[in-house]
Amino acid sequence: QTVVTQEPSFSVSPGGTVTLTCGLSSGSVSTSYYPSWYQQTPGQAPRTLIYNTNSRSSGVPDRFSGSILGNKAALTITGAQADDESDYYCVLIMADGVSVFGGGTKLTVL
Amino acid sequence: QVQLQESGPGLVKPSETLSLTCTVSGYSITSGYYWGWIRQPPGKGLEWIGSFYHGGNTYYNPSLKSRVTMSLDTSKNQFSLKVSSVTAADTAVYYCSRKNSGNDYFDYWGQGTLVTVSS
Numbered sequence: 001q002t003v004v005t006q007e008p009s010f011s012v013s014p015g016g017t018v019t020l021t022c023g024l025s026s027g028s029v030s031t032s033y034y035p036s037w038y039q040q041t042p043g044q045a046p047r048t049l050i051y052n053t054n055s056r057s058s059g060v061p062d063r064f065s066g067s068i069l070g071n072k073a074a075l076t077i078t079g080a081q082a083d084d085e086s087d088y089y090c091v092l093i094m095a096d097g098v099s100v101f102g103g104g105t106k107l108t109v110l
Numbered sequence: 111q112v113q114l115q116e117s118g119p120g121l122v123k124p125s126e127t128l129s130l131t132c133t134v135s136g137y138s139i140t141s142g143y144y145w146g147w148i149r150q151p152p153g154k155g156l157e158w159i160g161s162f163y164h165g166g167n168t169y170y171n172p173s174l175k176s177r178v179t180m181s182l183d184t185s186k187n188q189f190s191l192k193v194s195s196v197t198a199a200d201t202a203v204y205y206c207s208r209k210n211s212g213n214d215y216f217d218y219w220g221q222g223t224l225v226t227v228s229s
Contacts, residue, residue: 001172009159023149036215038156046156051215062125083169093214097169101148 002026004092006102012080012109014060020105021072022090028071033092035073037066040087040104052076077107085109113221114206122200122227128193132206132220133181133186140164144209147180147191150214153189155204159191161209185198203227 004023012018022035030036031053038046048057048064053073063078075093077084090102118130146161146169151193160167161182170178178225179192193200204225208218 022174036213038216040156045217045219048215048217048219051217052209052213055213057217087155091158093217097167098172099161099169099209099214101156101158104155 002094002100004100004102005103006088006090008080008103009108011107012077012107012108013017014080014086015084016080017076018080018107019069019092020075020077020088020107021069022074022092022102023072024092028044029068029073029092031068033073033094035066035068036091037064037075038089038091039084040089044057046089080109082109111216112208114181114208114218116204116206116223118223120224120226122225123198123229124196124197124227125195128191128196128200128225128227130204130206130223130225131188133158133188134189134208135187137191139209142211144169144211145180145182145189146207146209148205148207148219150170150205150222151199151202152216159193159204161190161207163211198227201225201227 005023037050040046054066113135147159160170177194183200203222205222206220207216210217
């Protein structure tokens with residue numbers, strides 16, 4: 001089964017910029033995989049941030065943006081704030097319709 | 111506003127069948143979109159279980175397909191999940207979700223319900 005890869009952890013300073021990535025164990029991520037991104041804080045359900053590579057979900061601040069960088073999908077947070085400290089998950093849609101979550105990235109803001 | 115709410119037993123014995131229901135309000139489950147389930151073992155990441163479309167295709171996580179059944183109750187605007195032959199590895203918070211079929215992403219989530227598999 002295809003594995004979706006994410007950095008296990010990342011840290012960013014308040015006000016800084018960080019880019020989290022979402023790759024494939026084999027092959028390159030393209031818009032055809034409909035990359036989406038979700039933010040989760042402890043004890044809460046995930047919150048949808050980005051869909052279809054770079055579209056922001058309703059109510060999501062514009063400091064969150066999505067893109068394709070090289071052979072991976074990417075989530076960039078510009079001007080990080082303390083409450084951005086969360087787990088971030090990407091999802092890719094395979095050609096057979098199967099959805100695969102990445103392992104998640106734990107983002108620390110300090 | 112679309113809302114989803116999971117319900118079901120919080121404790122299931124090993125080898126038995128886990129059964130959960132998701133009640134949807136604010137949208138008819140027969141009007142489109144995919145509906146499905148995602149789970150998260152304690153302290154671990156999210157795992158997609160499966161999604162299905164009323165009167166259409168059903169997609170399953172290949173690693174769970176042999177043990178998973180999903181179904182709809184249109185009269186109650188609910189859908190359900192059954193996972194058979196459970197083990198401790200099935201202990202998780204289970205989320206029901208709506209999947210936007212146009213852009214292929216999960217746009218609404220339930221709050222989640224913890225199911226523990228233990229004797």
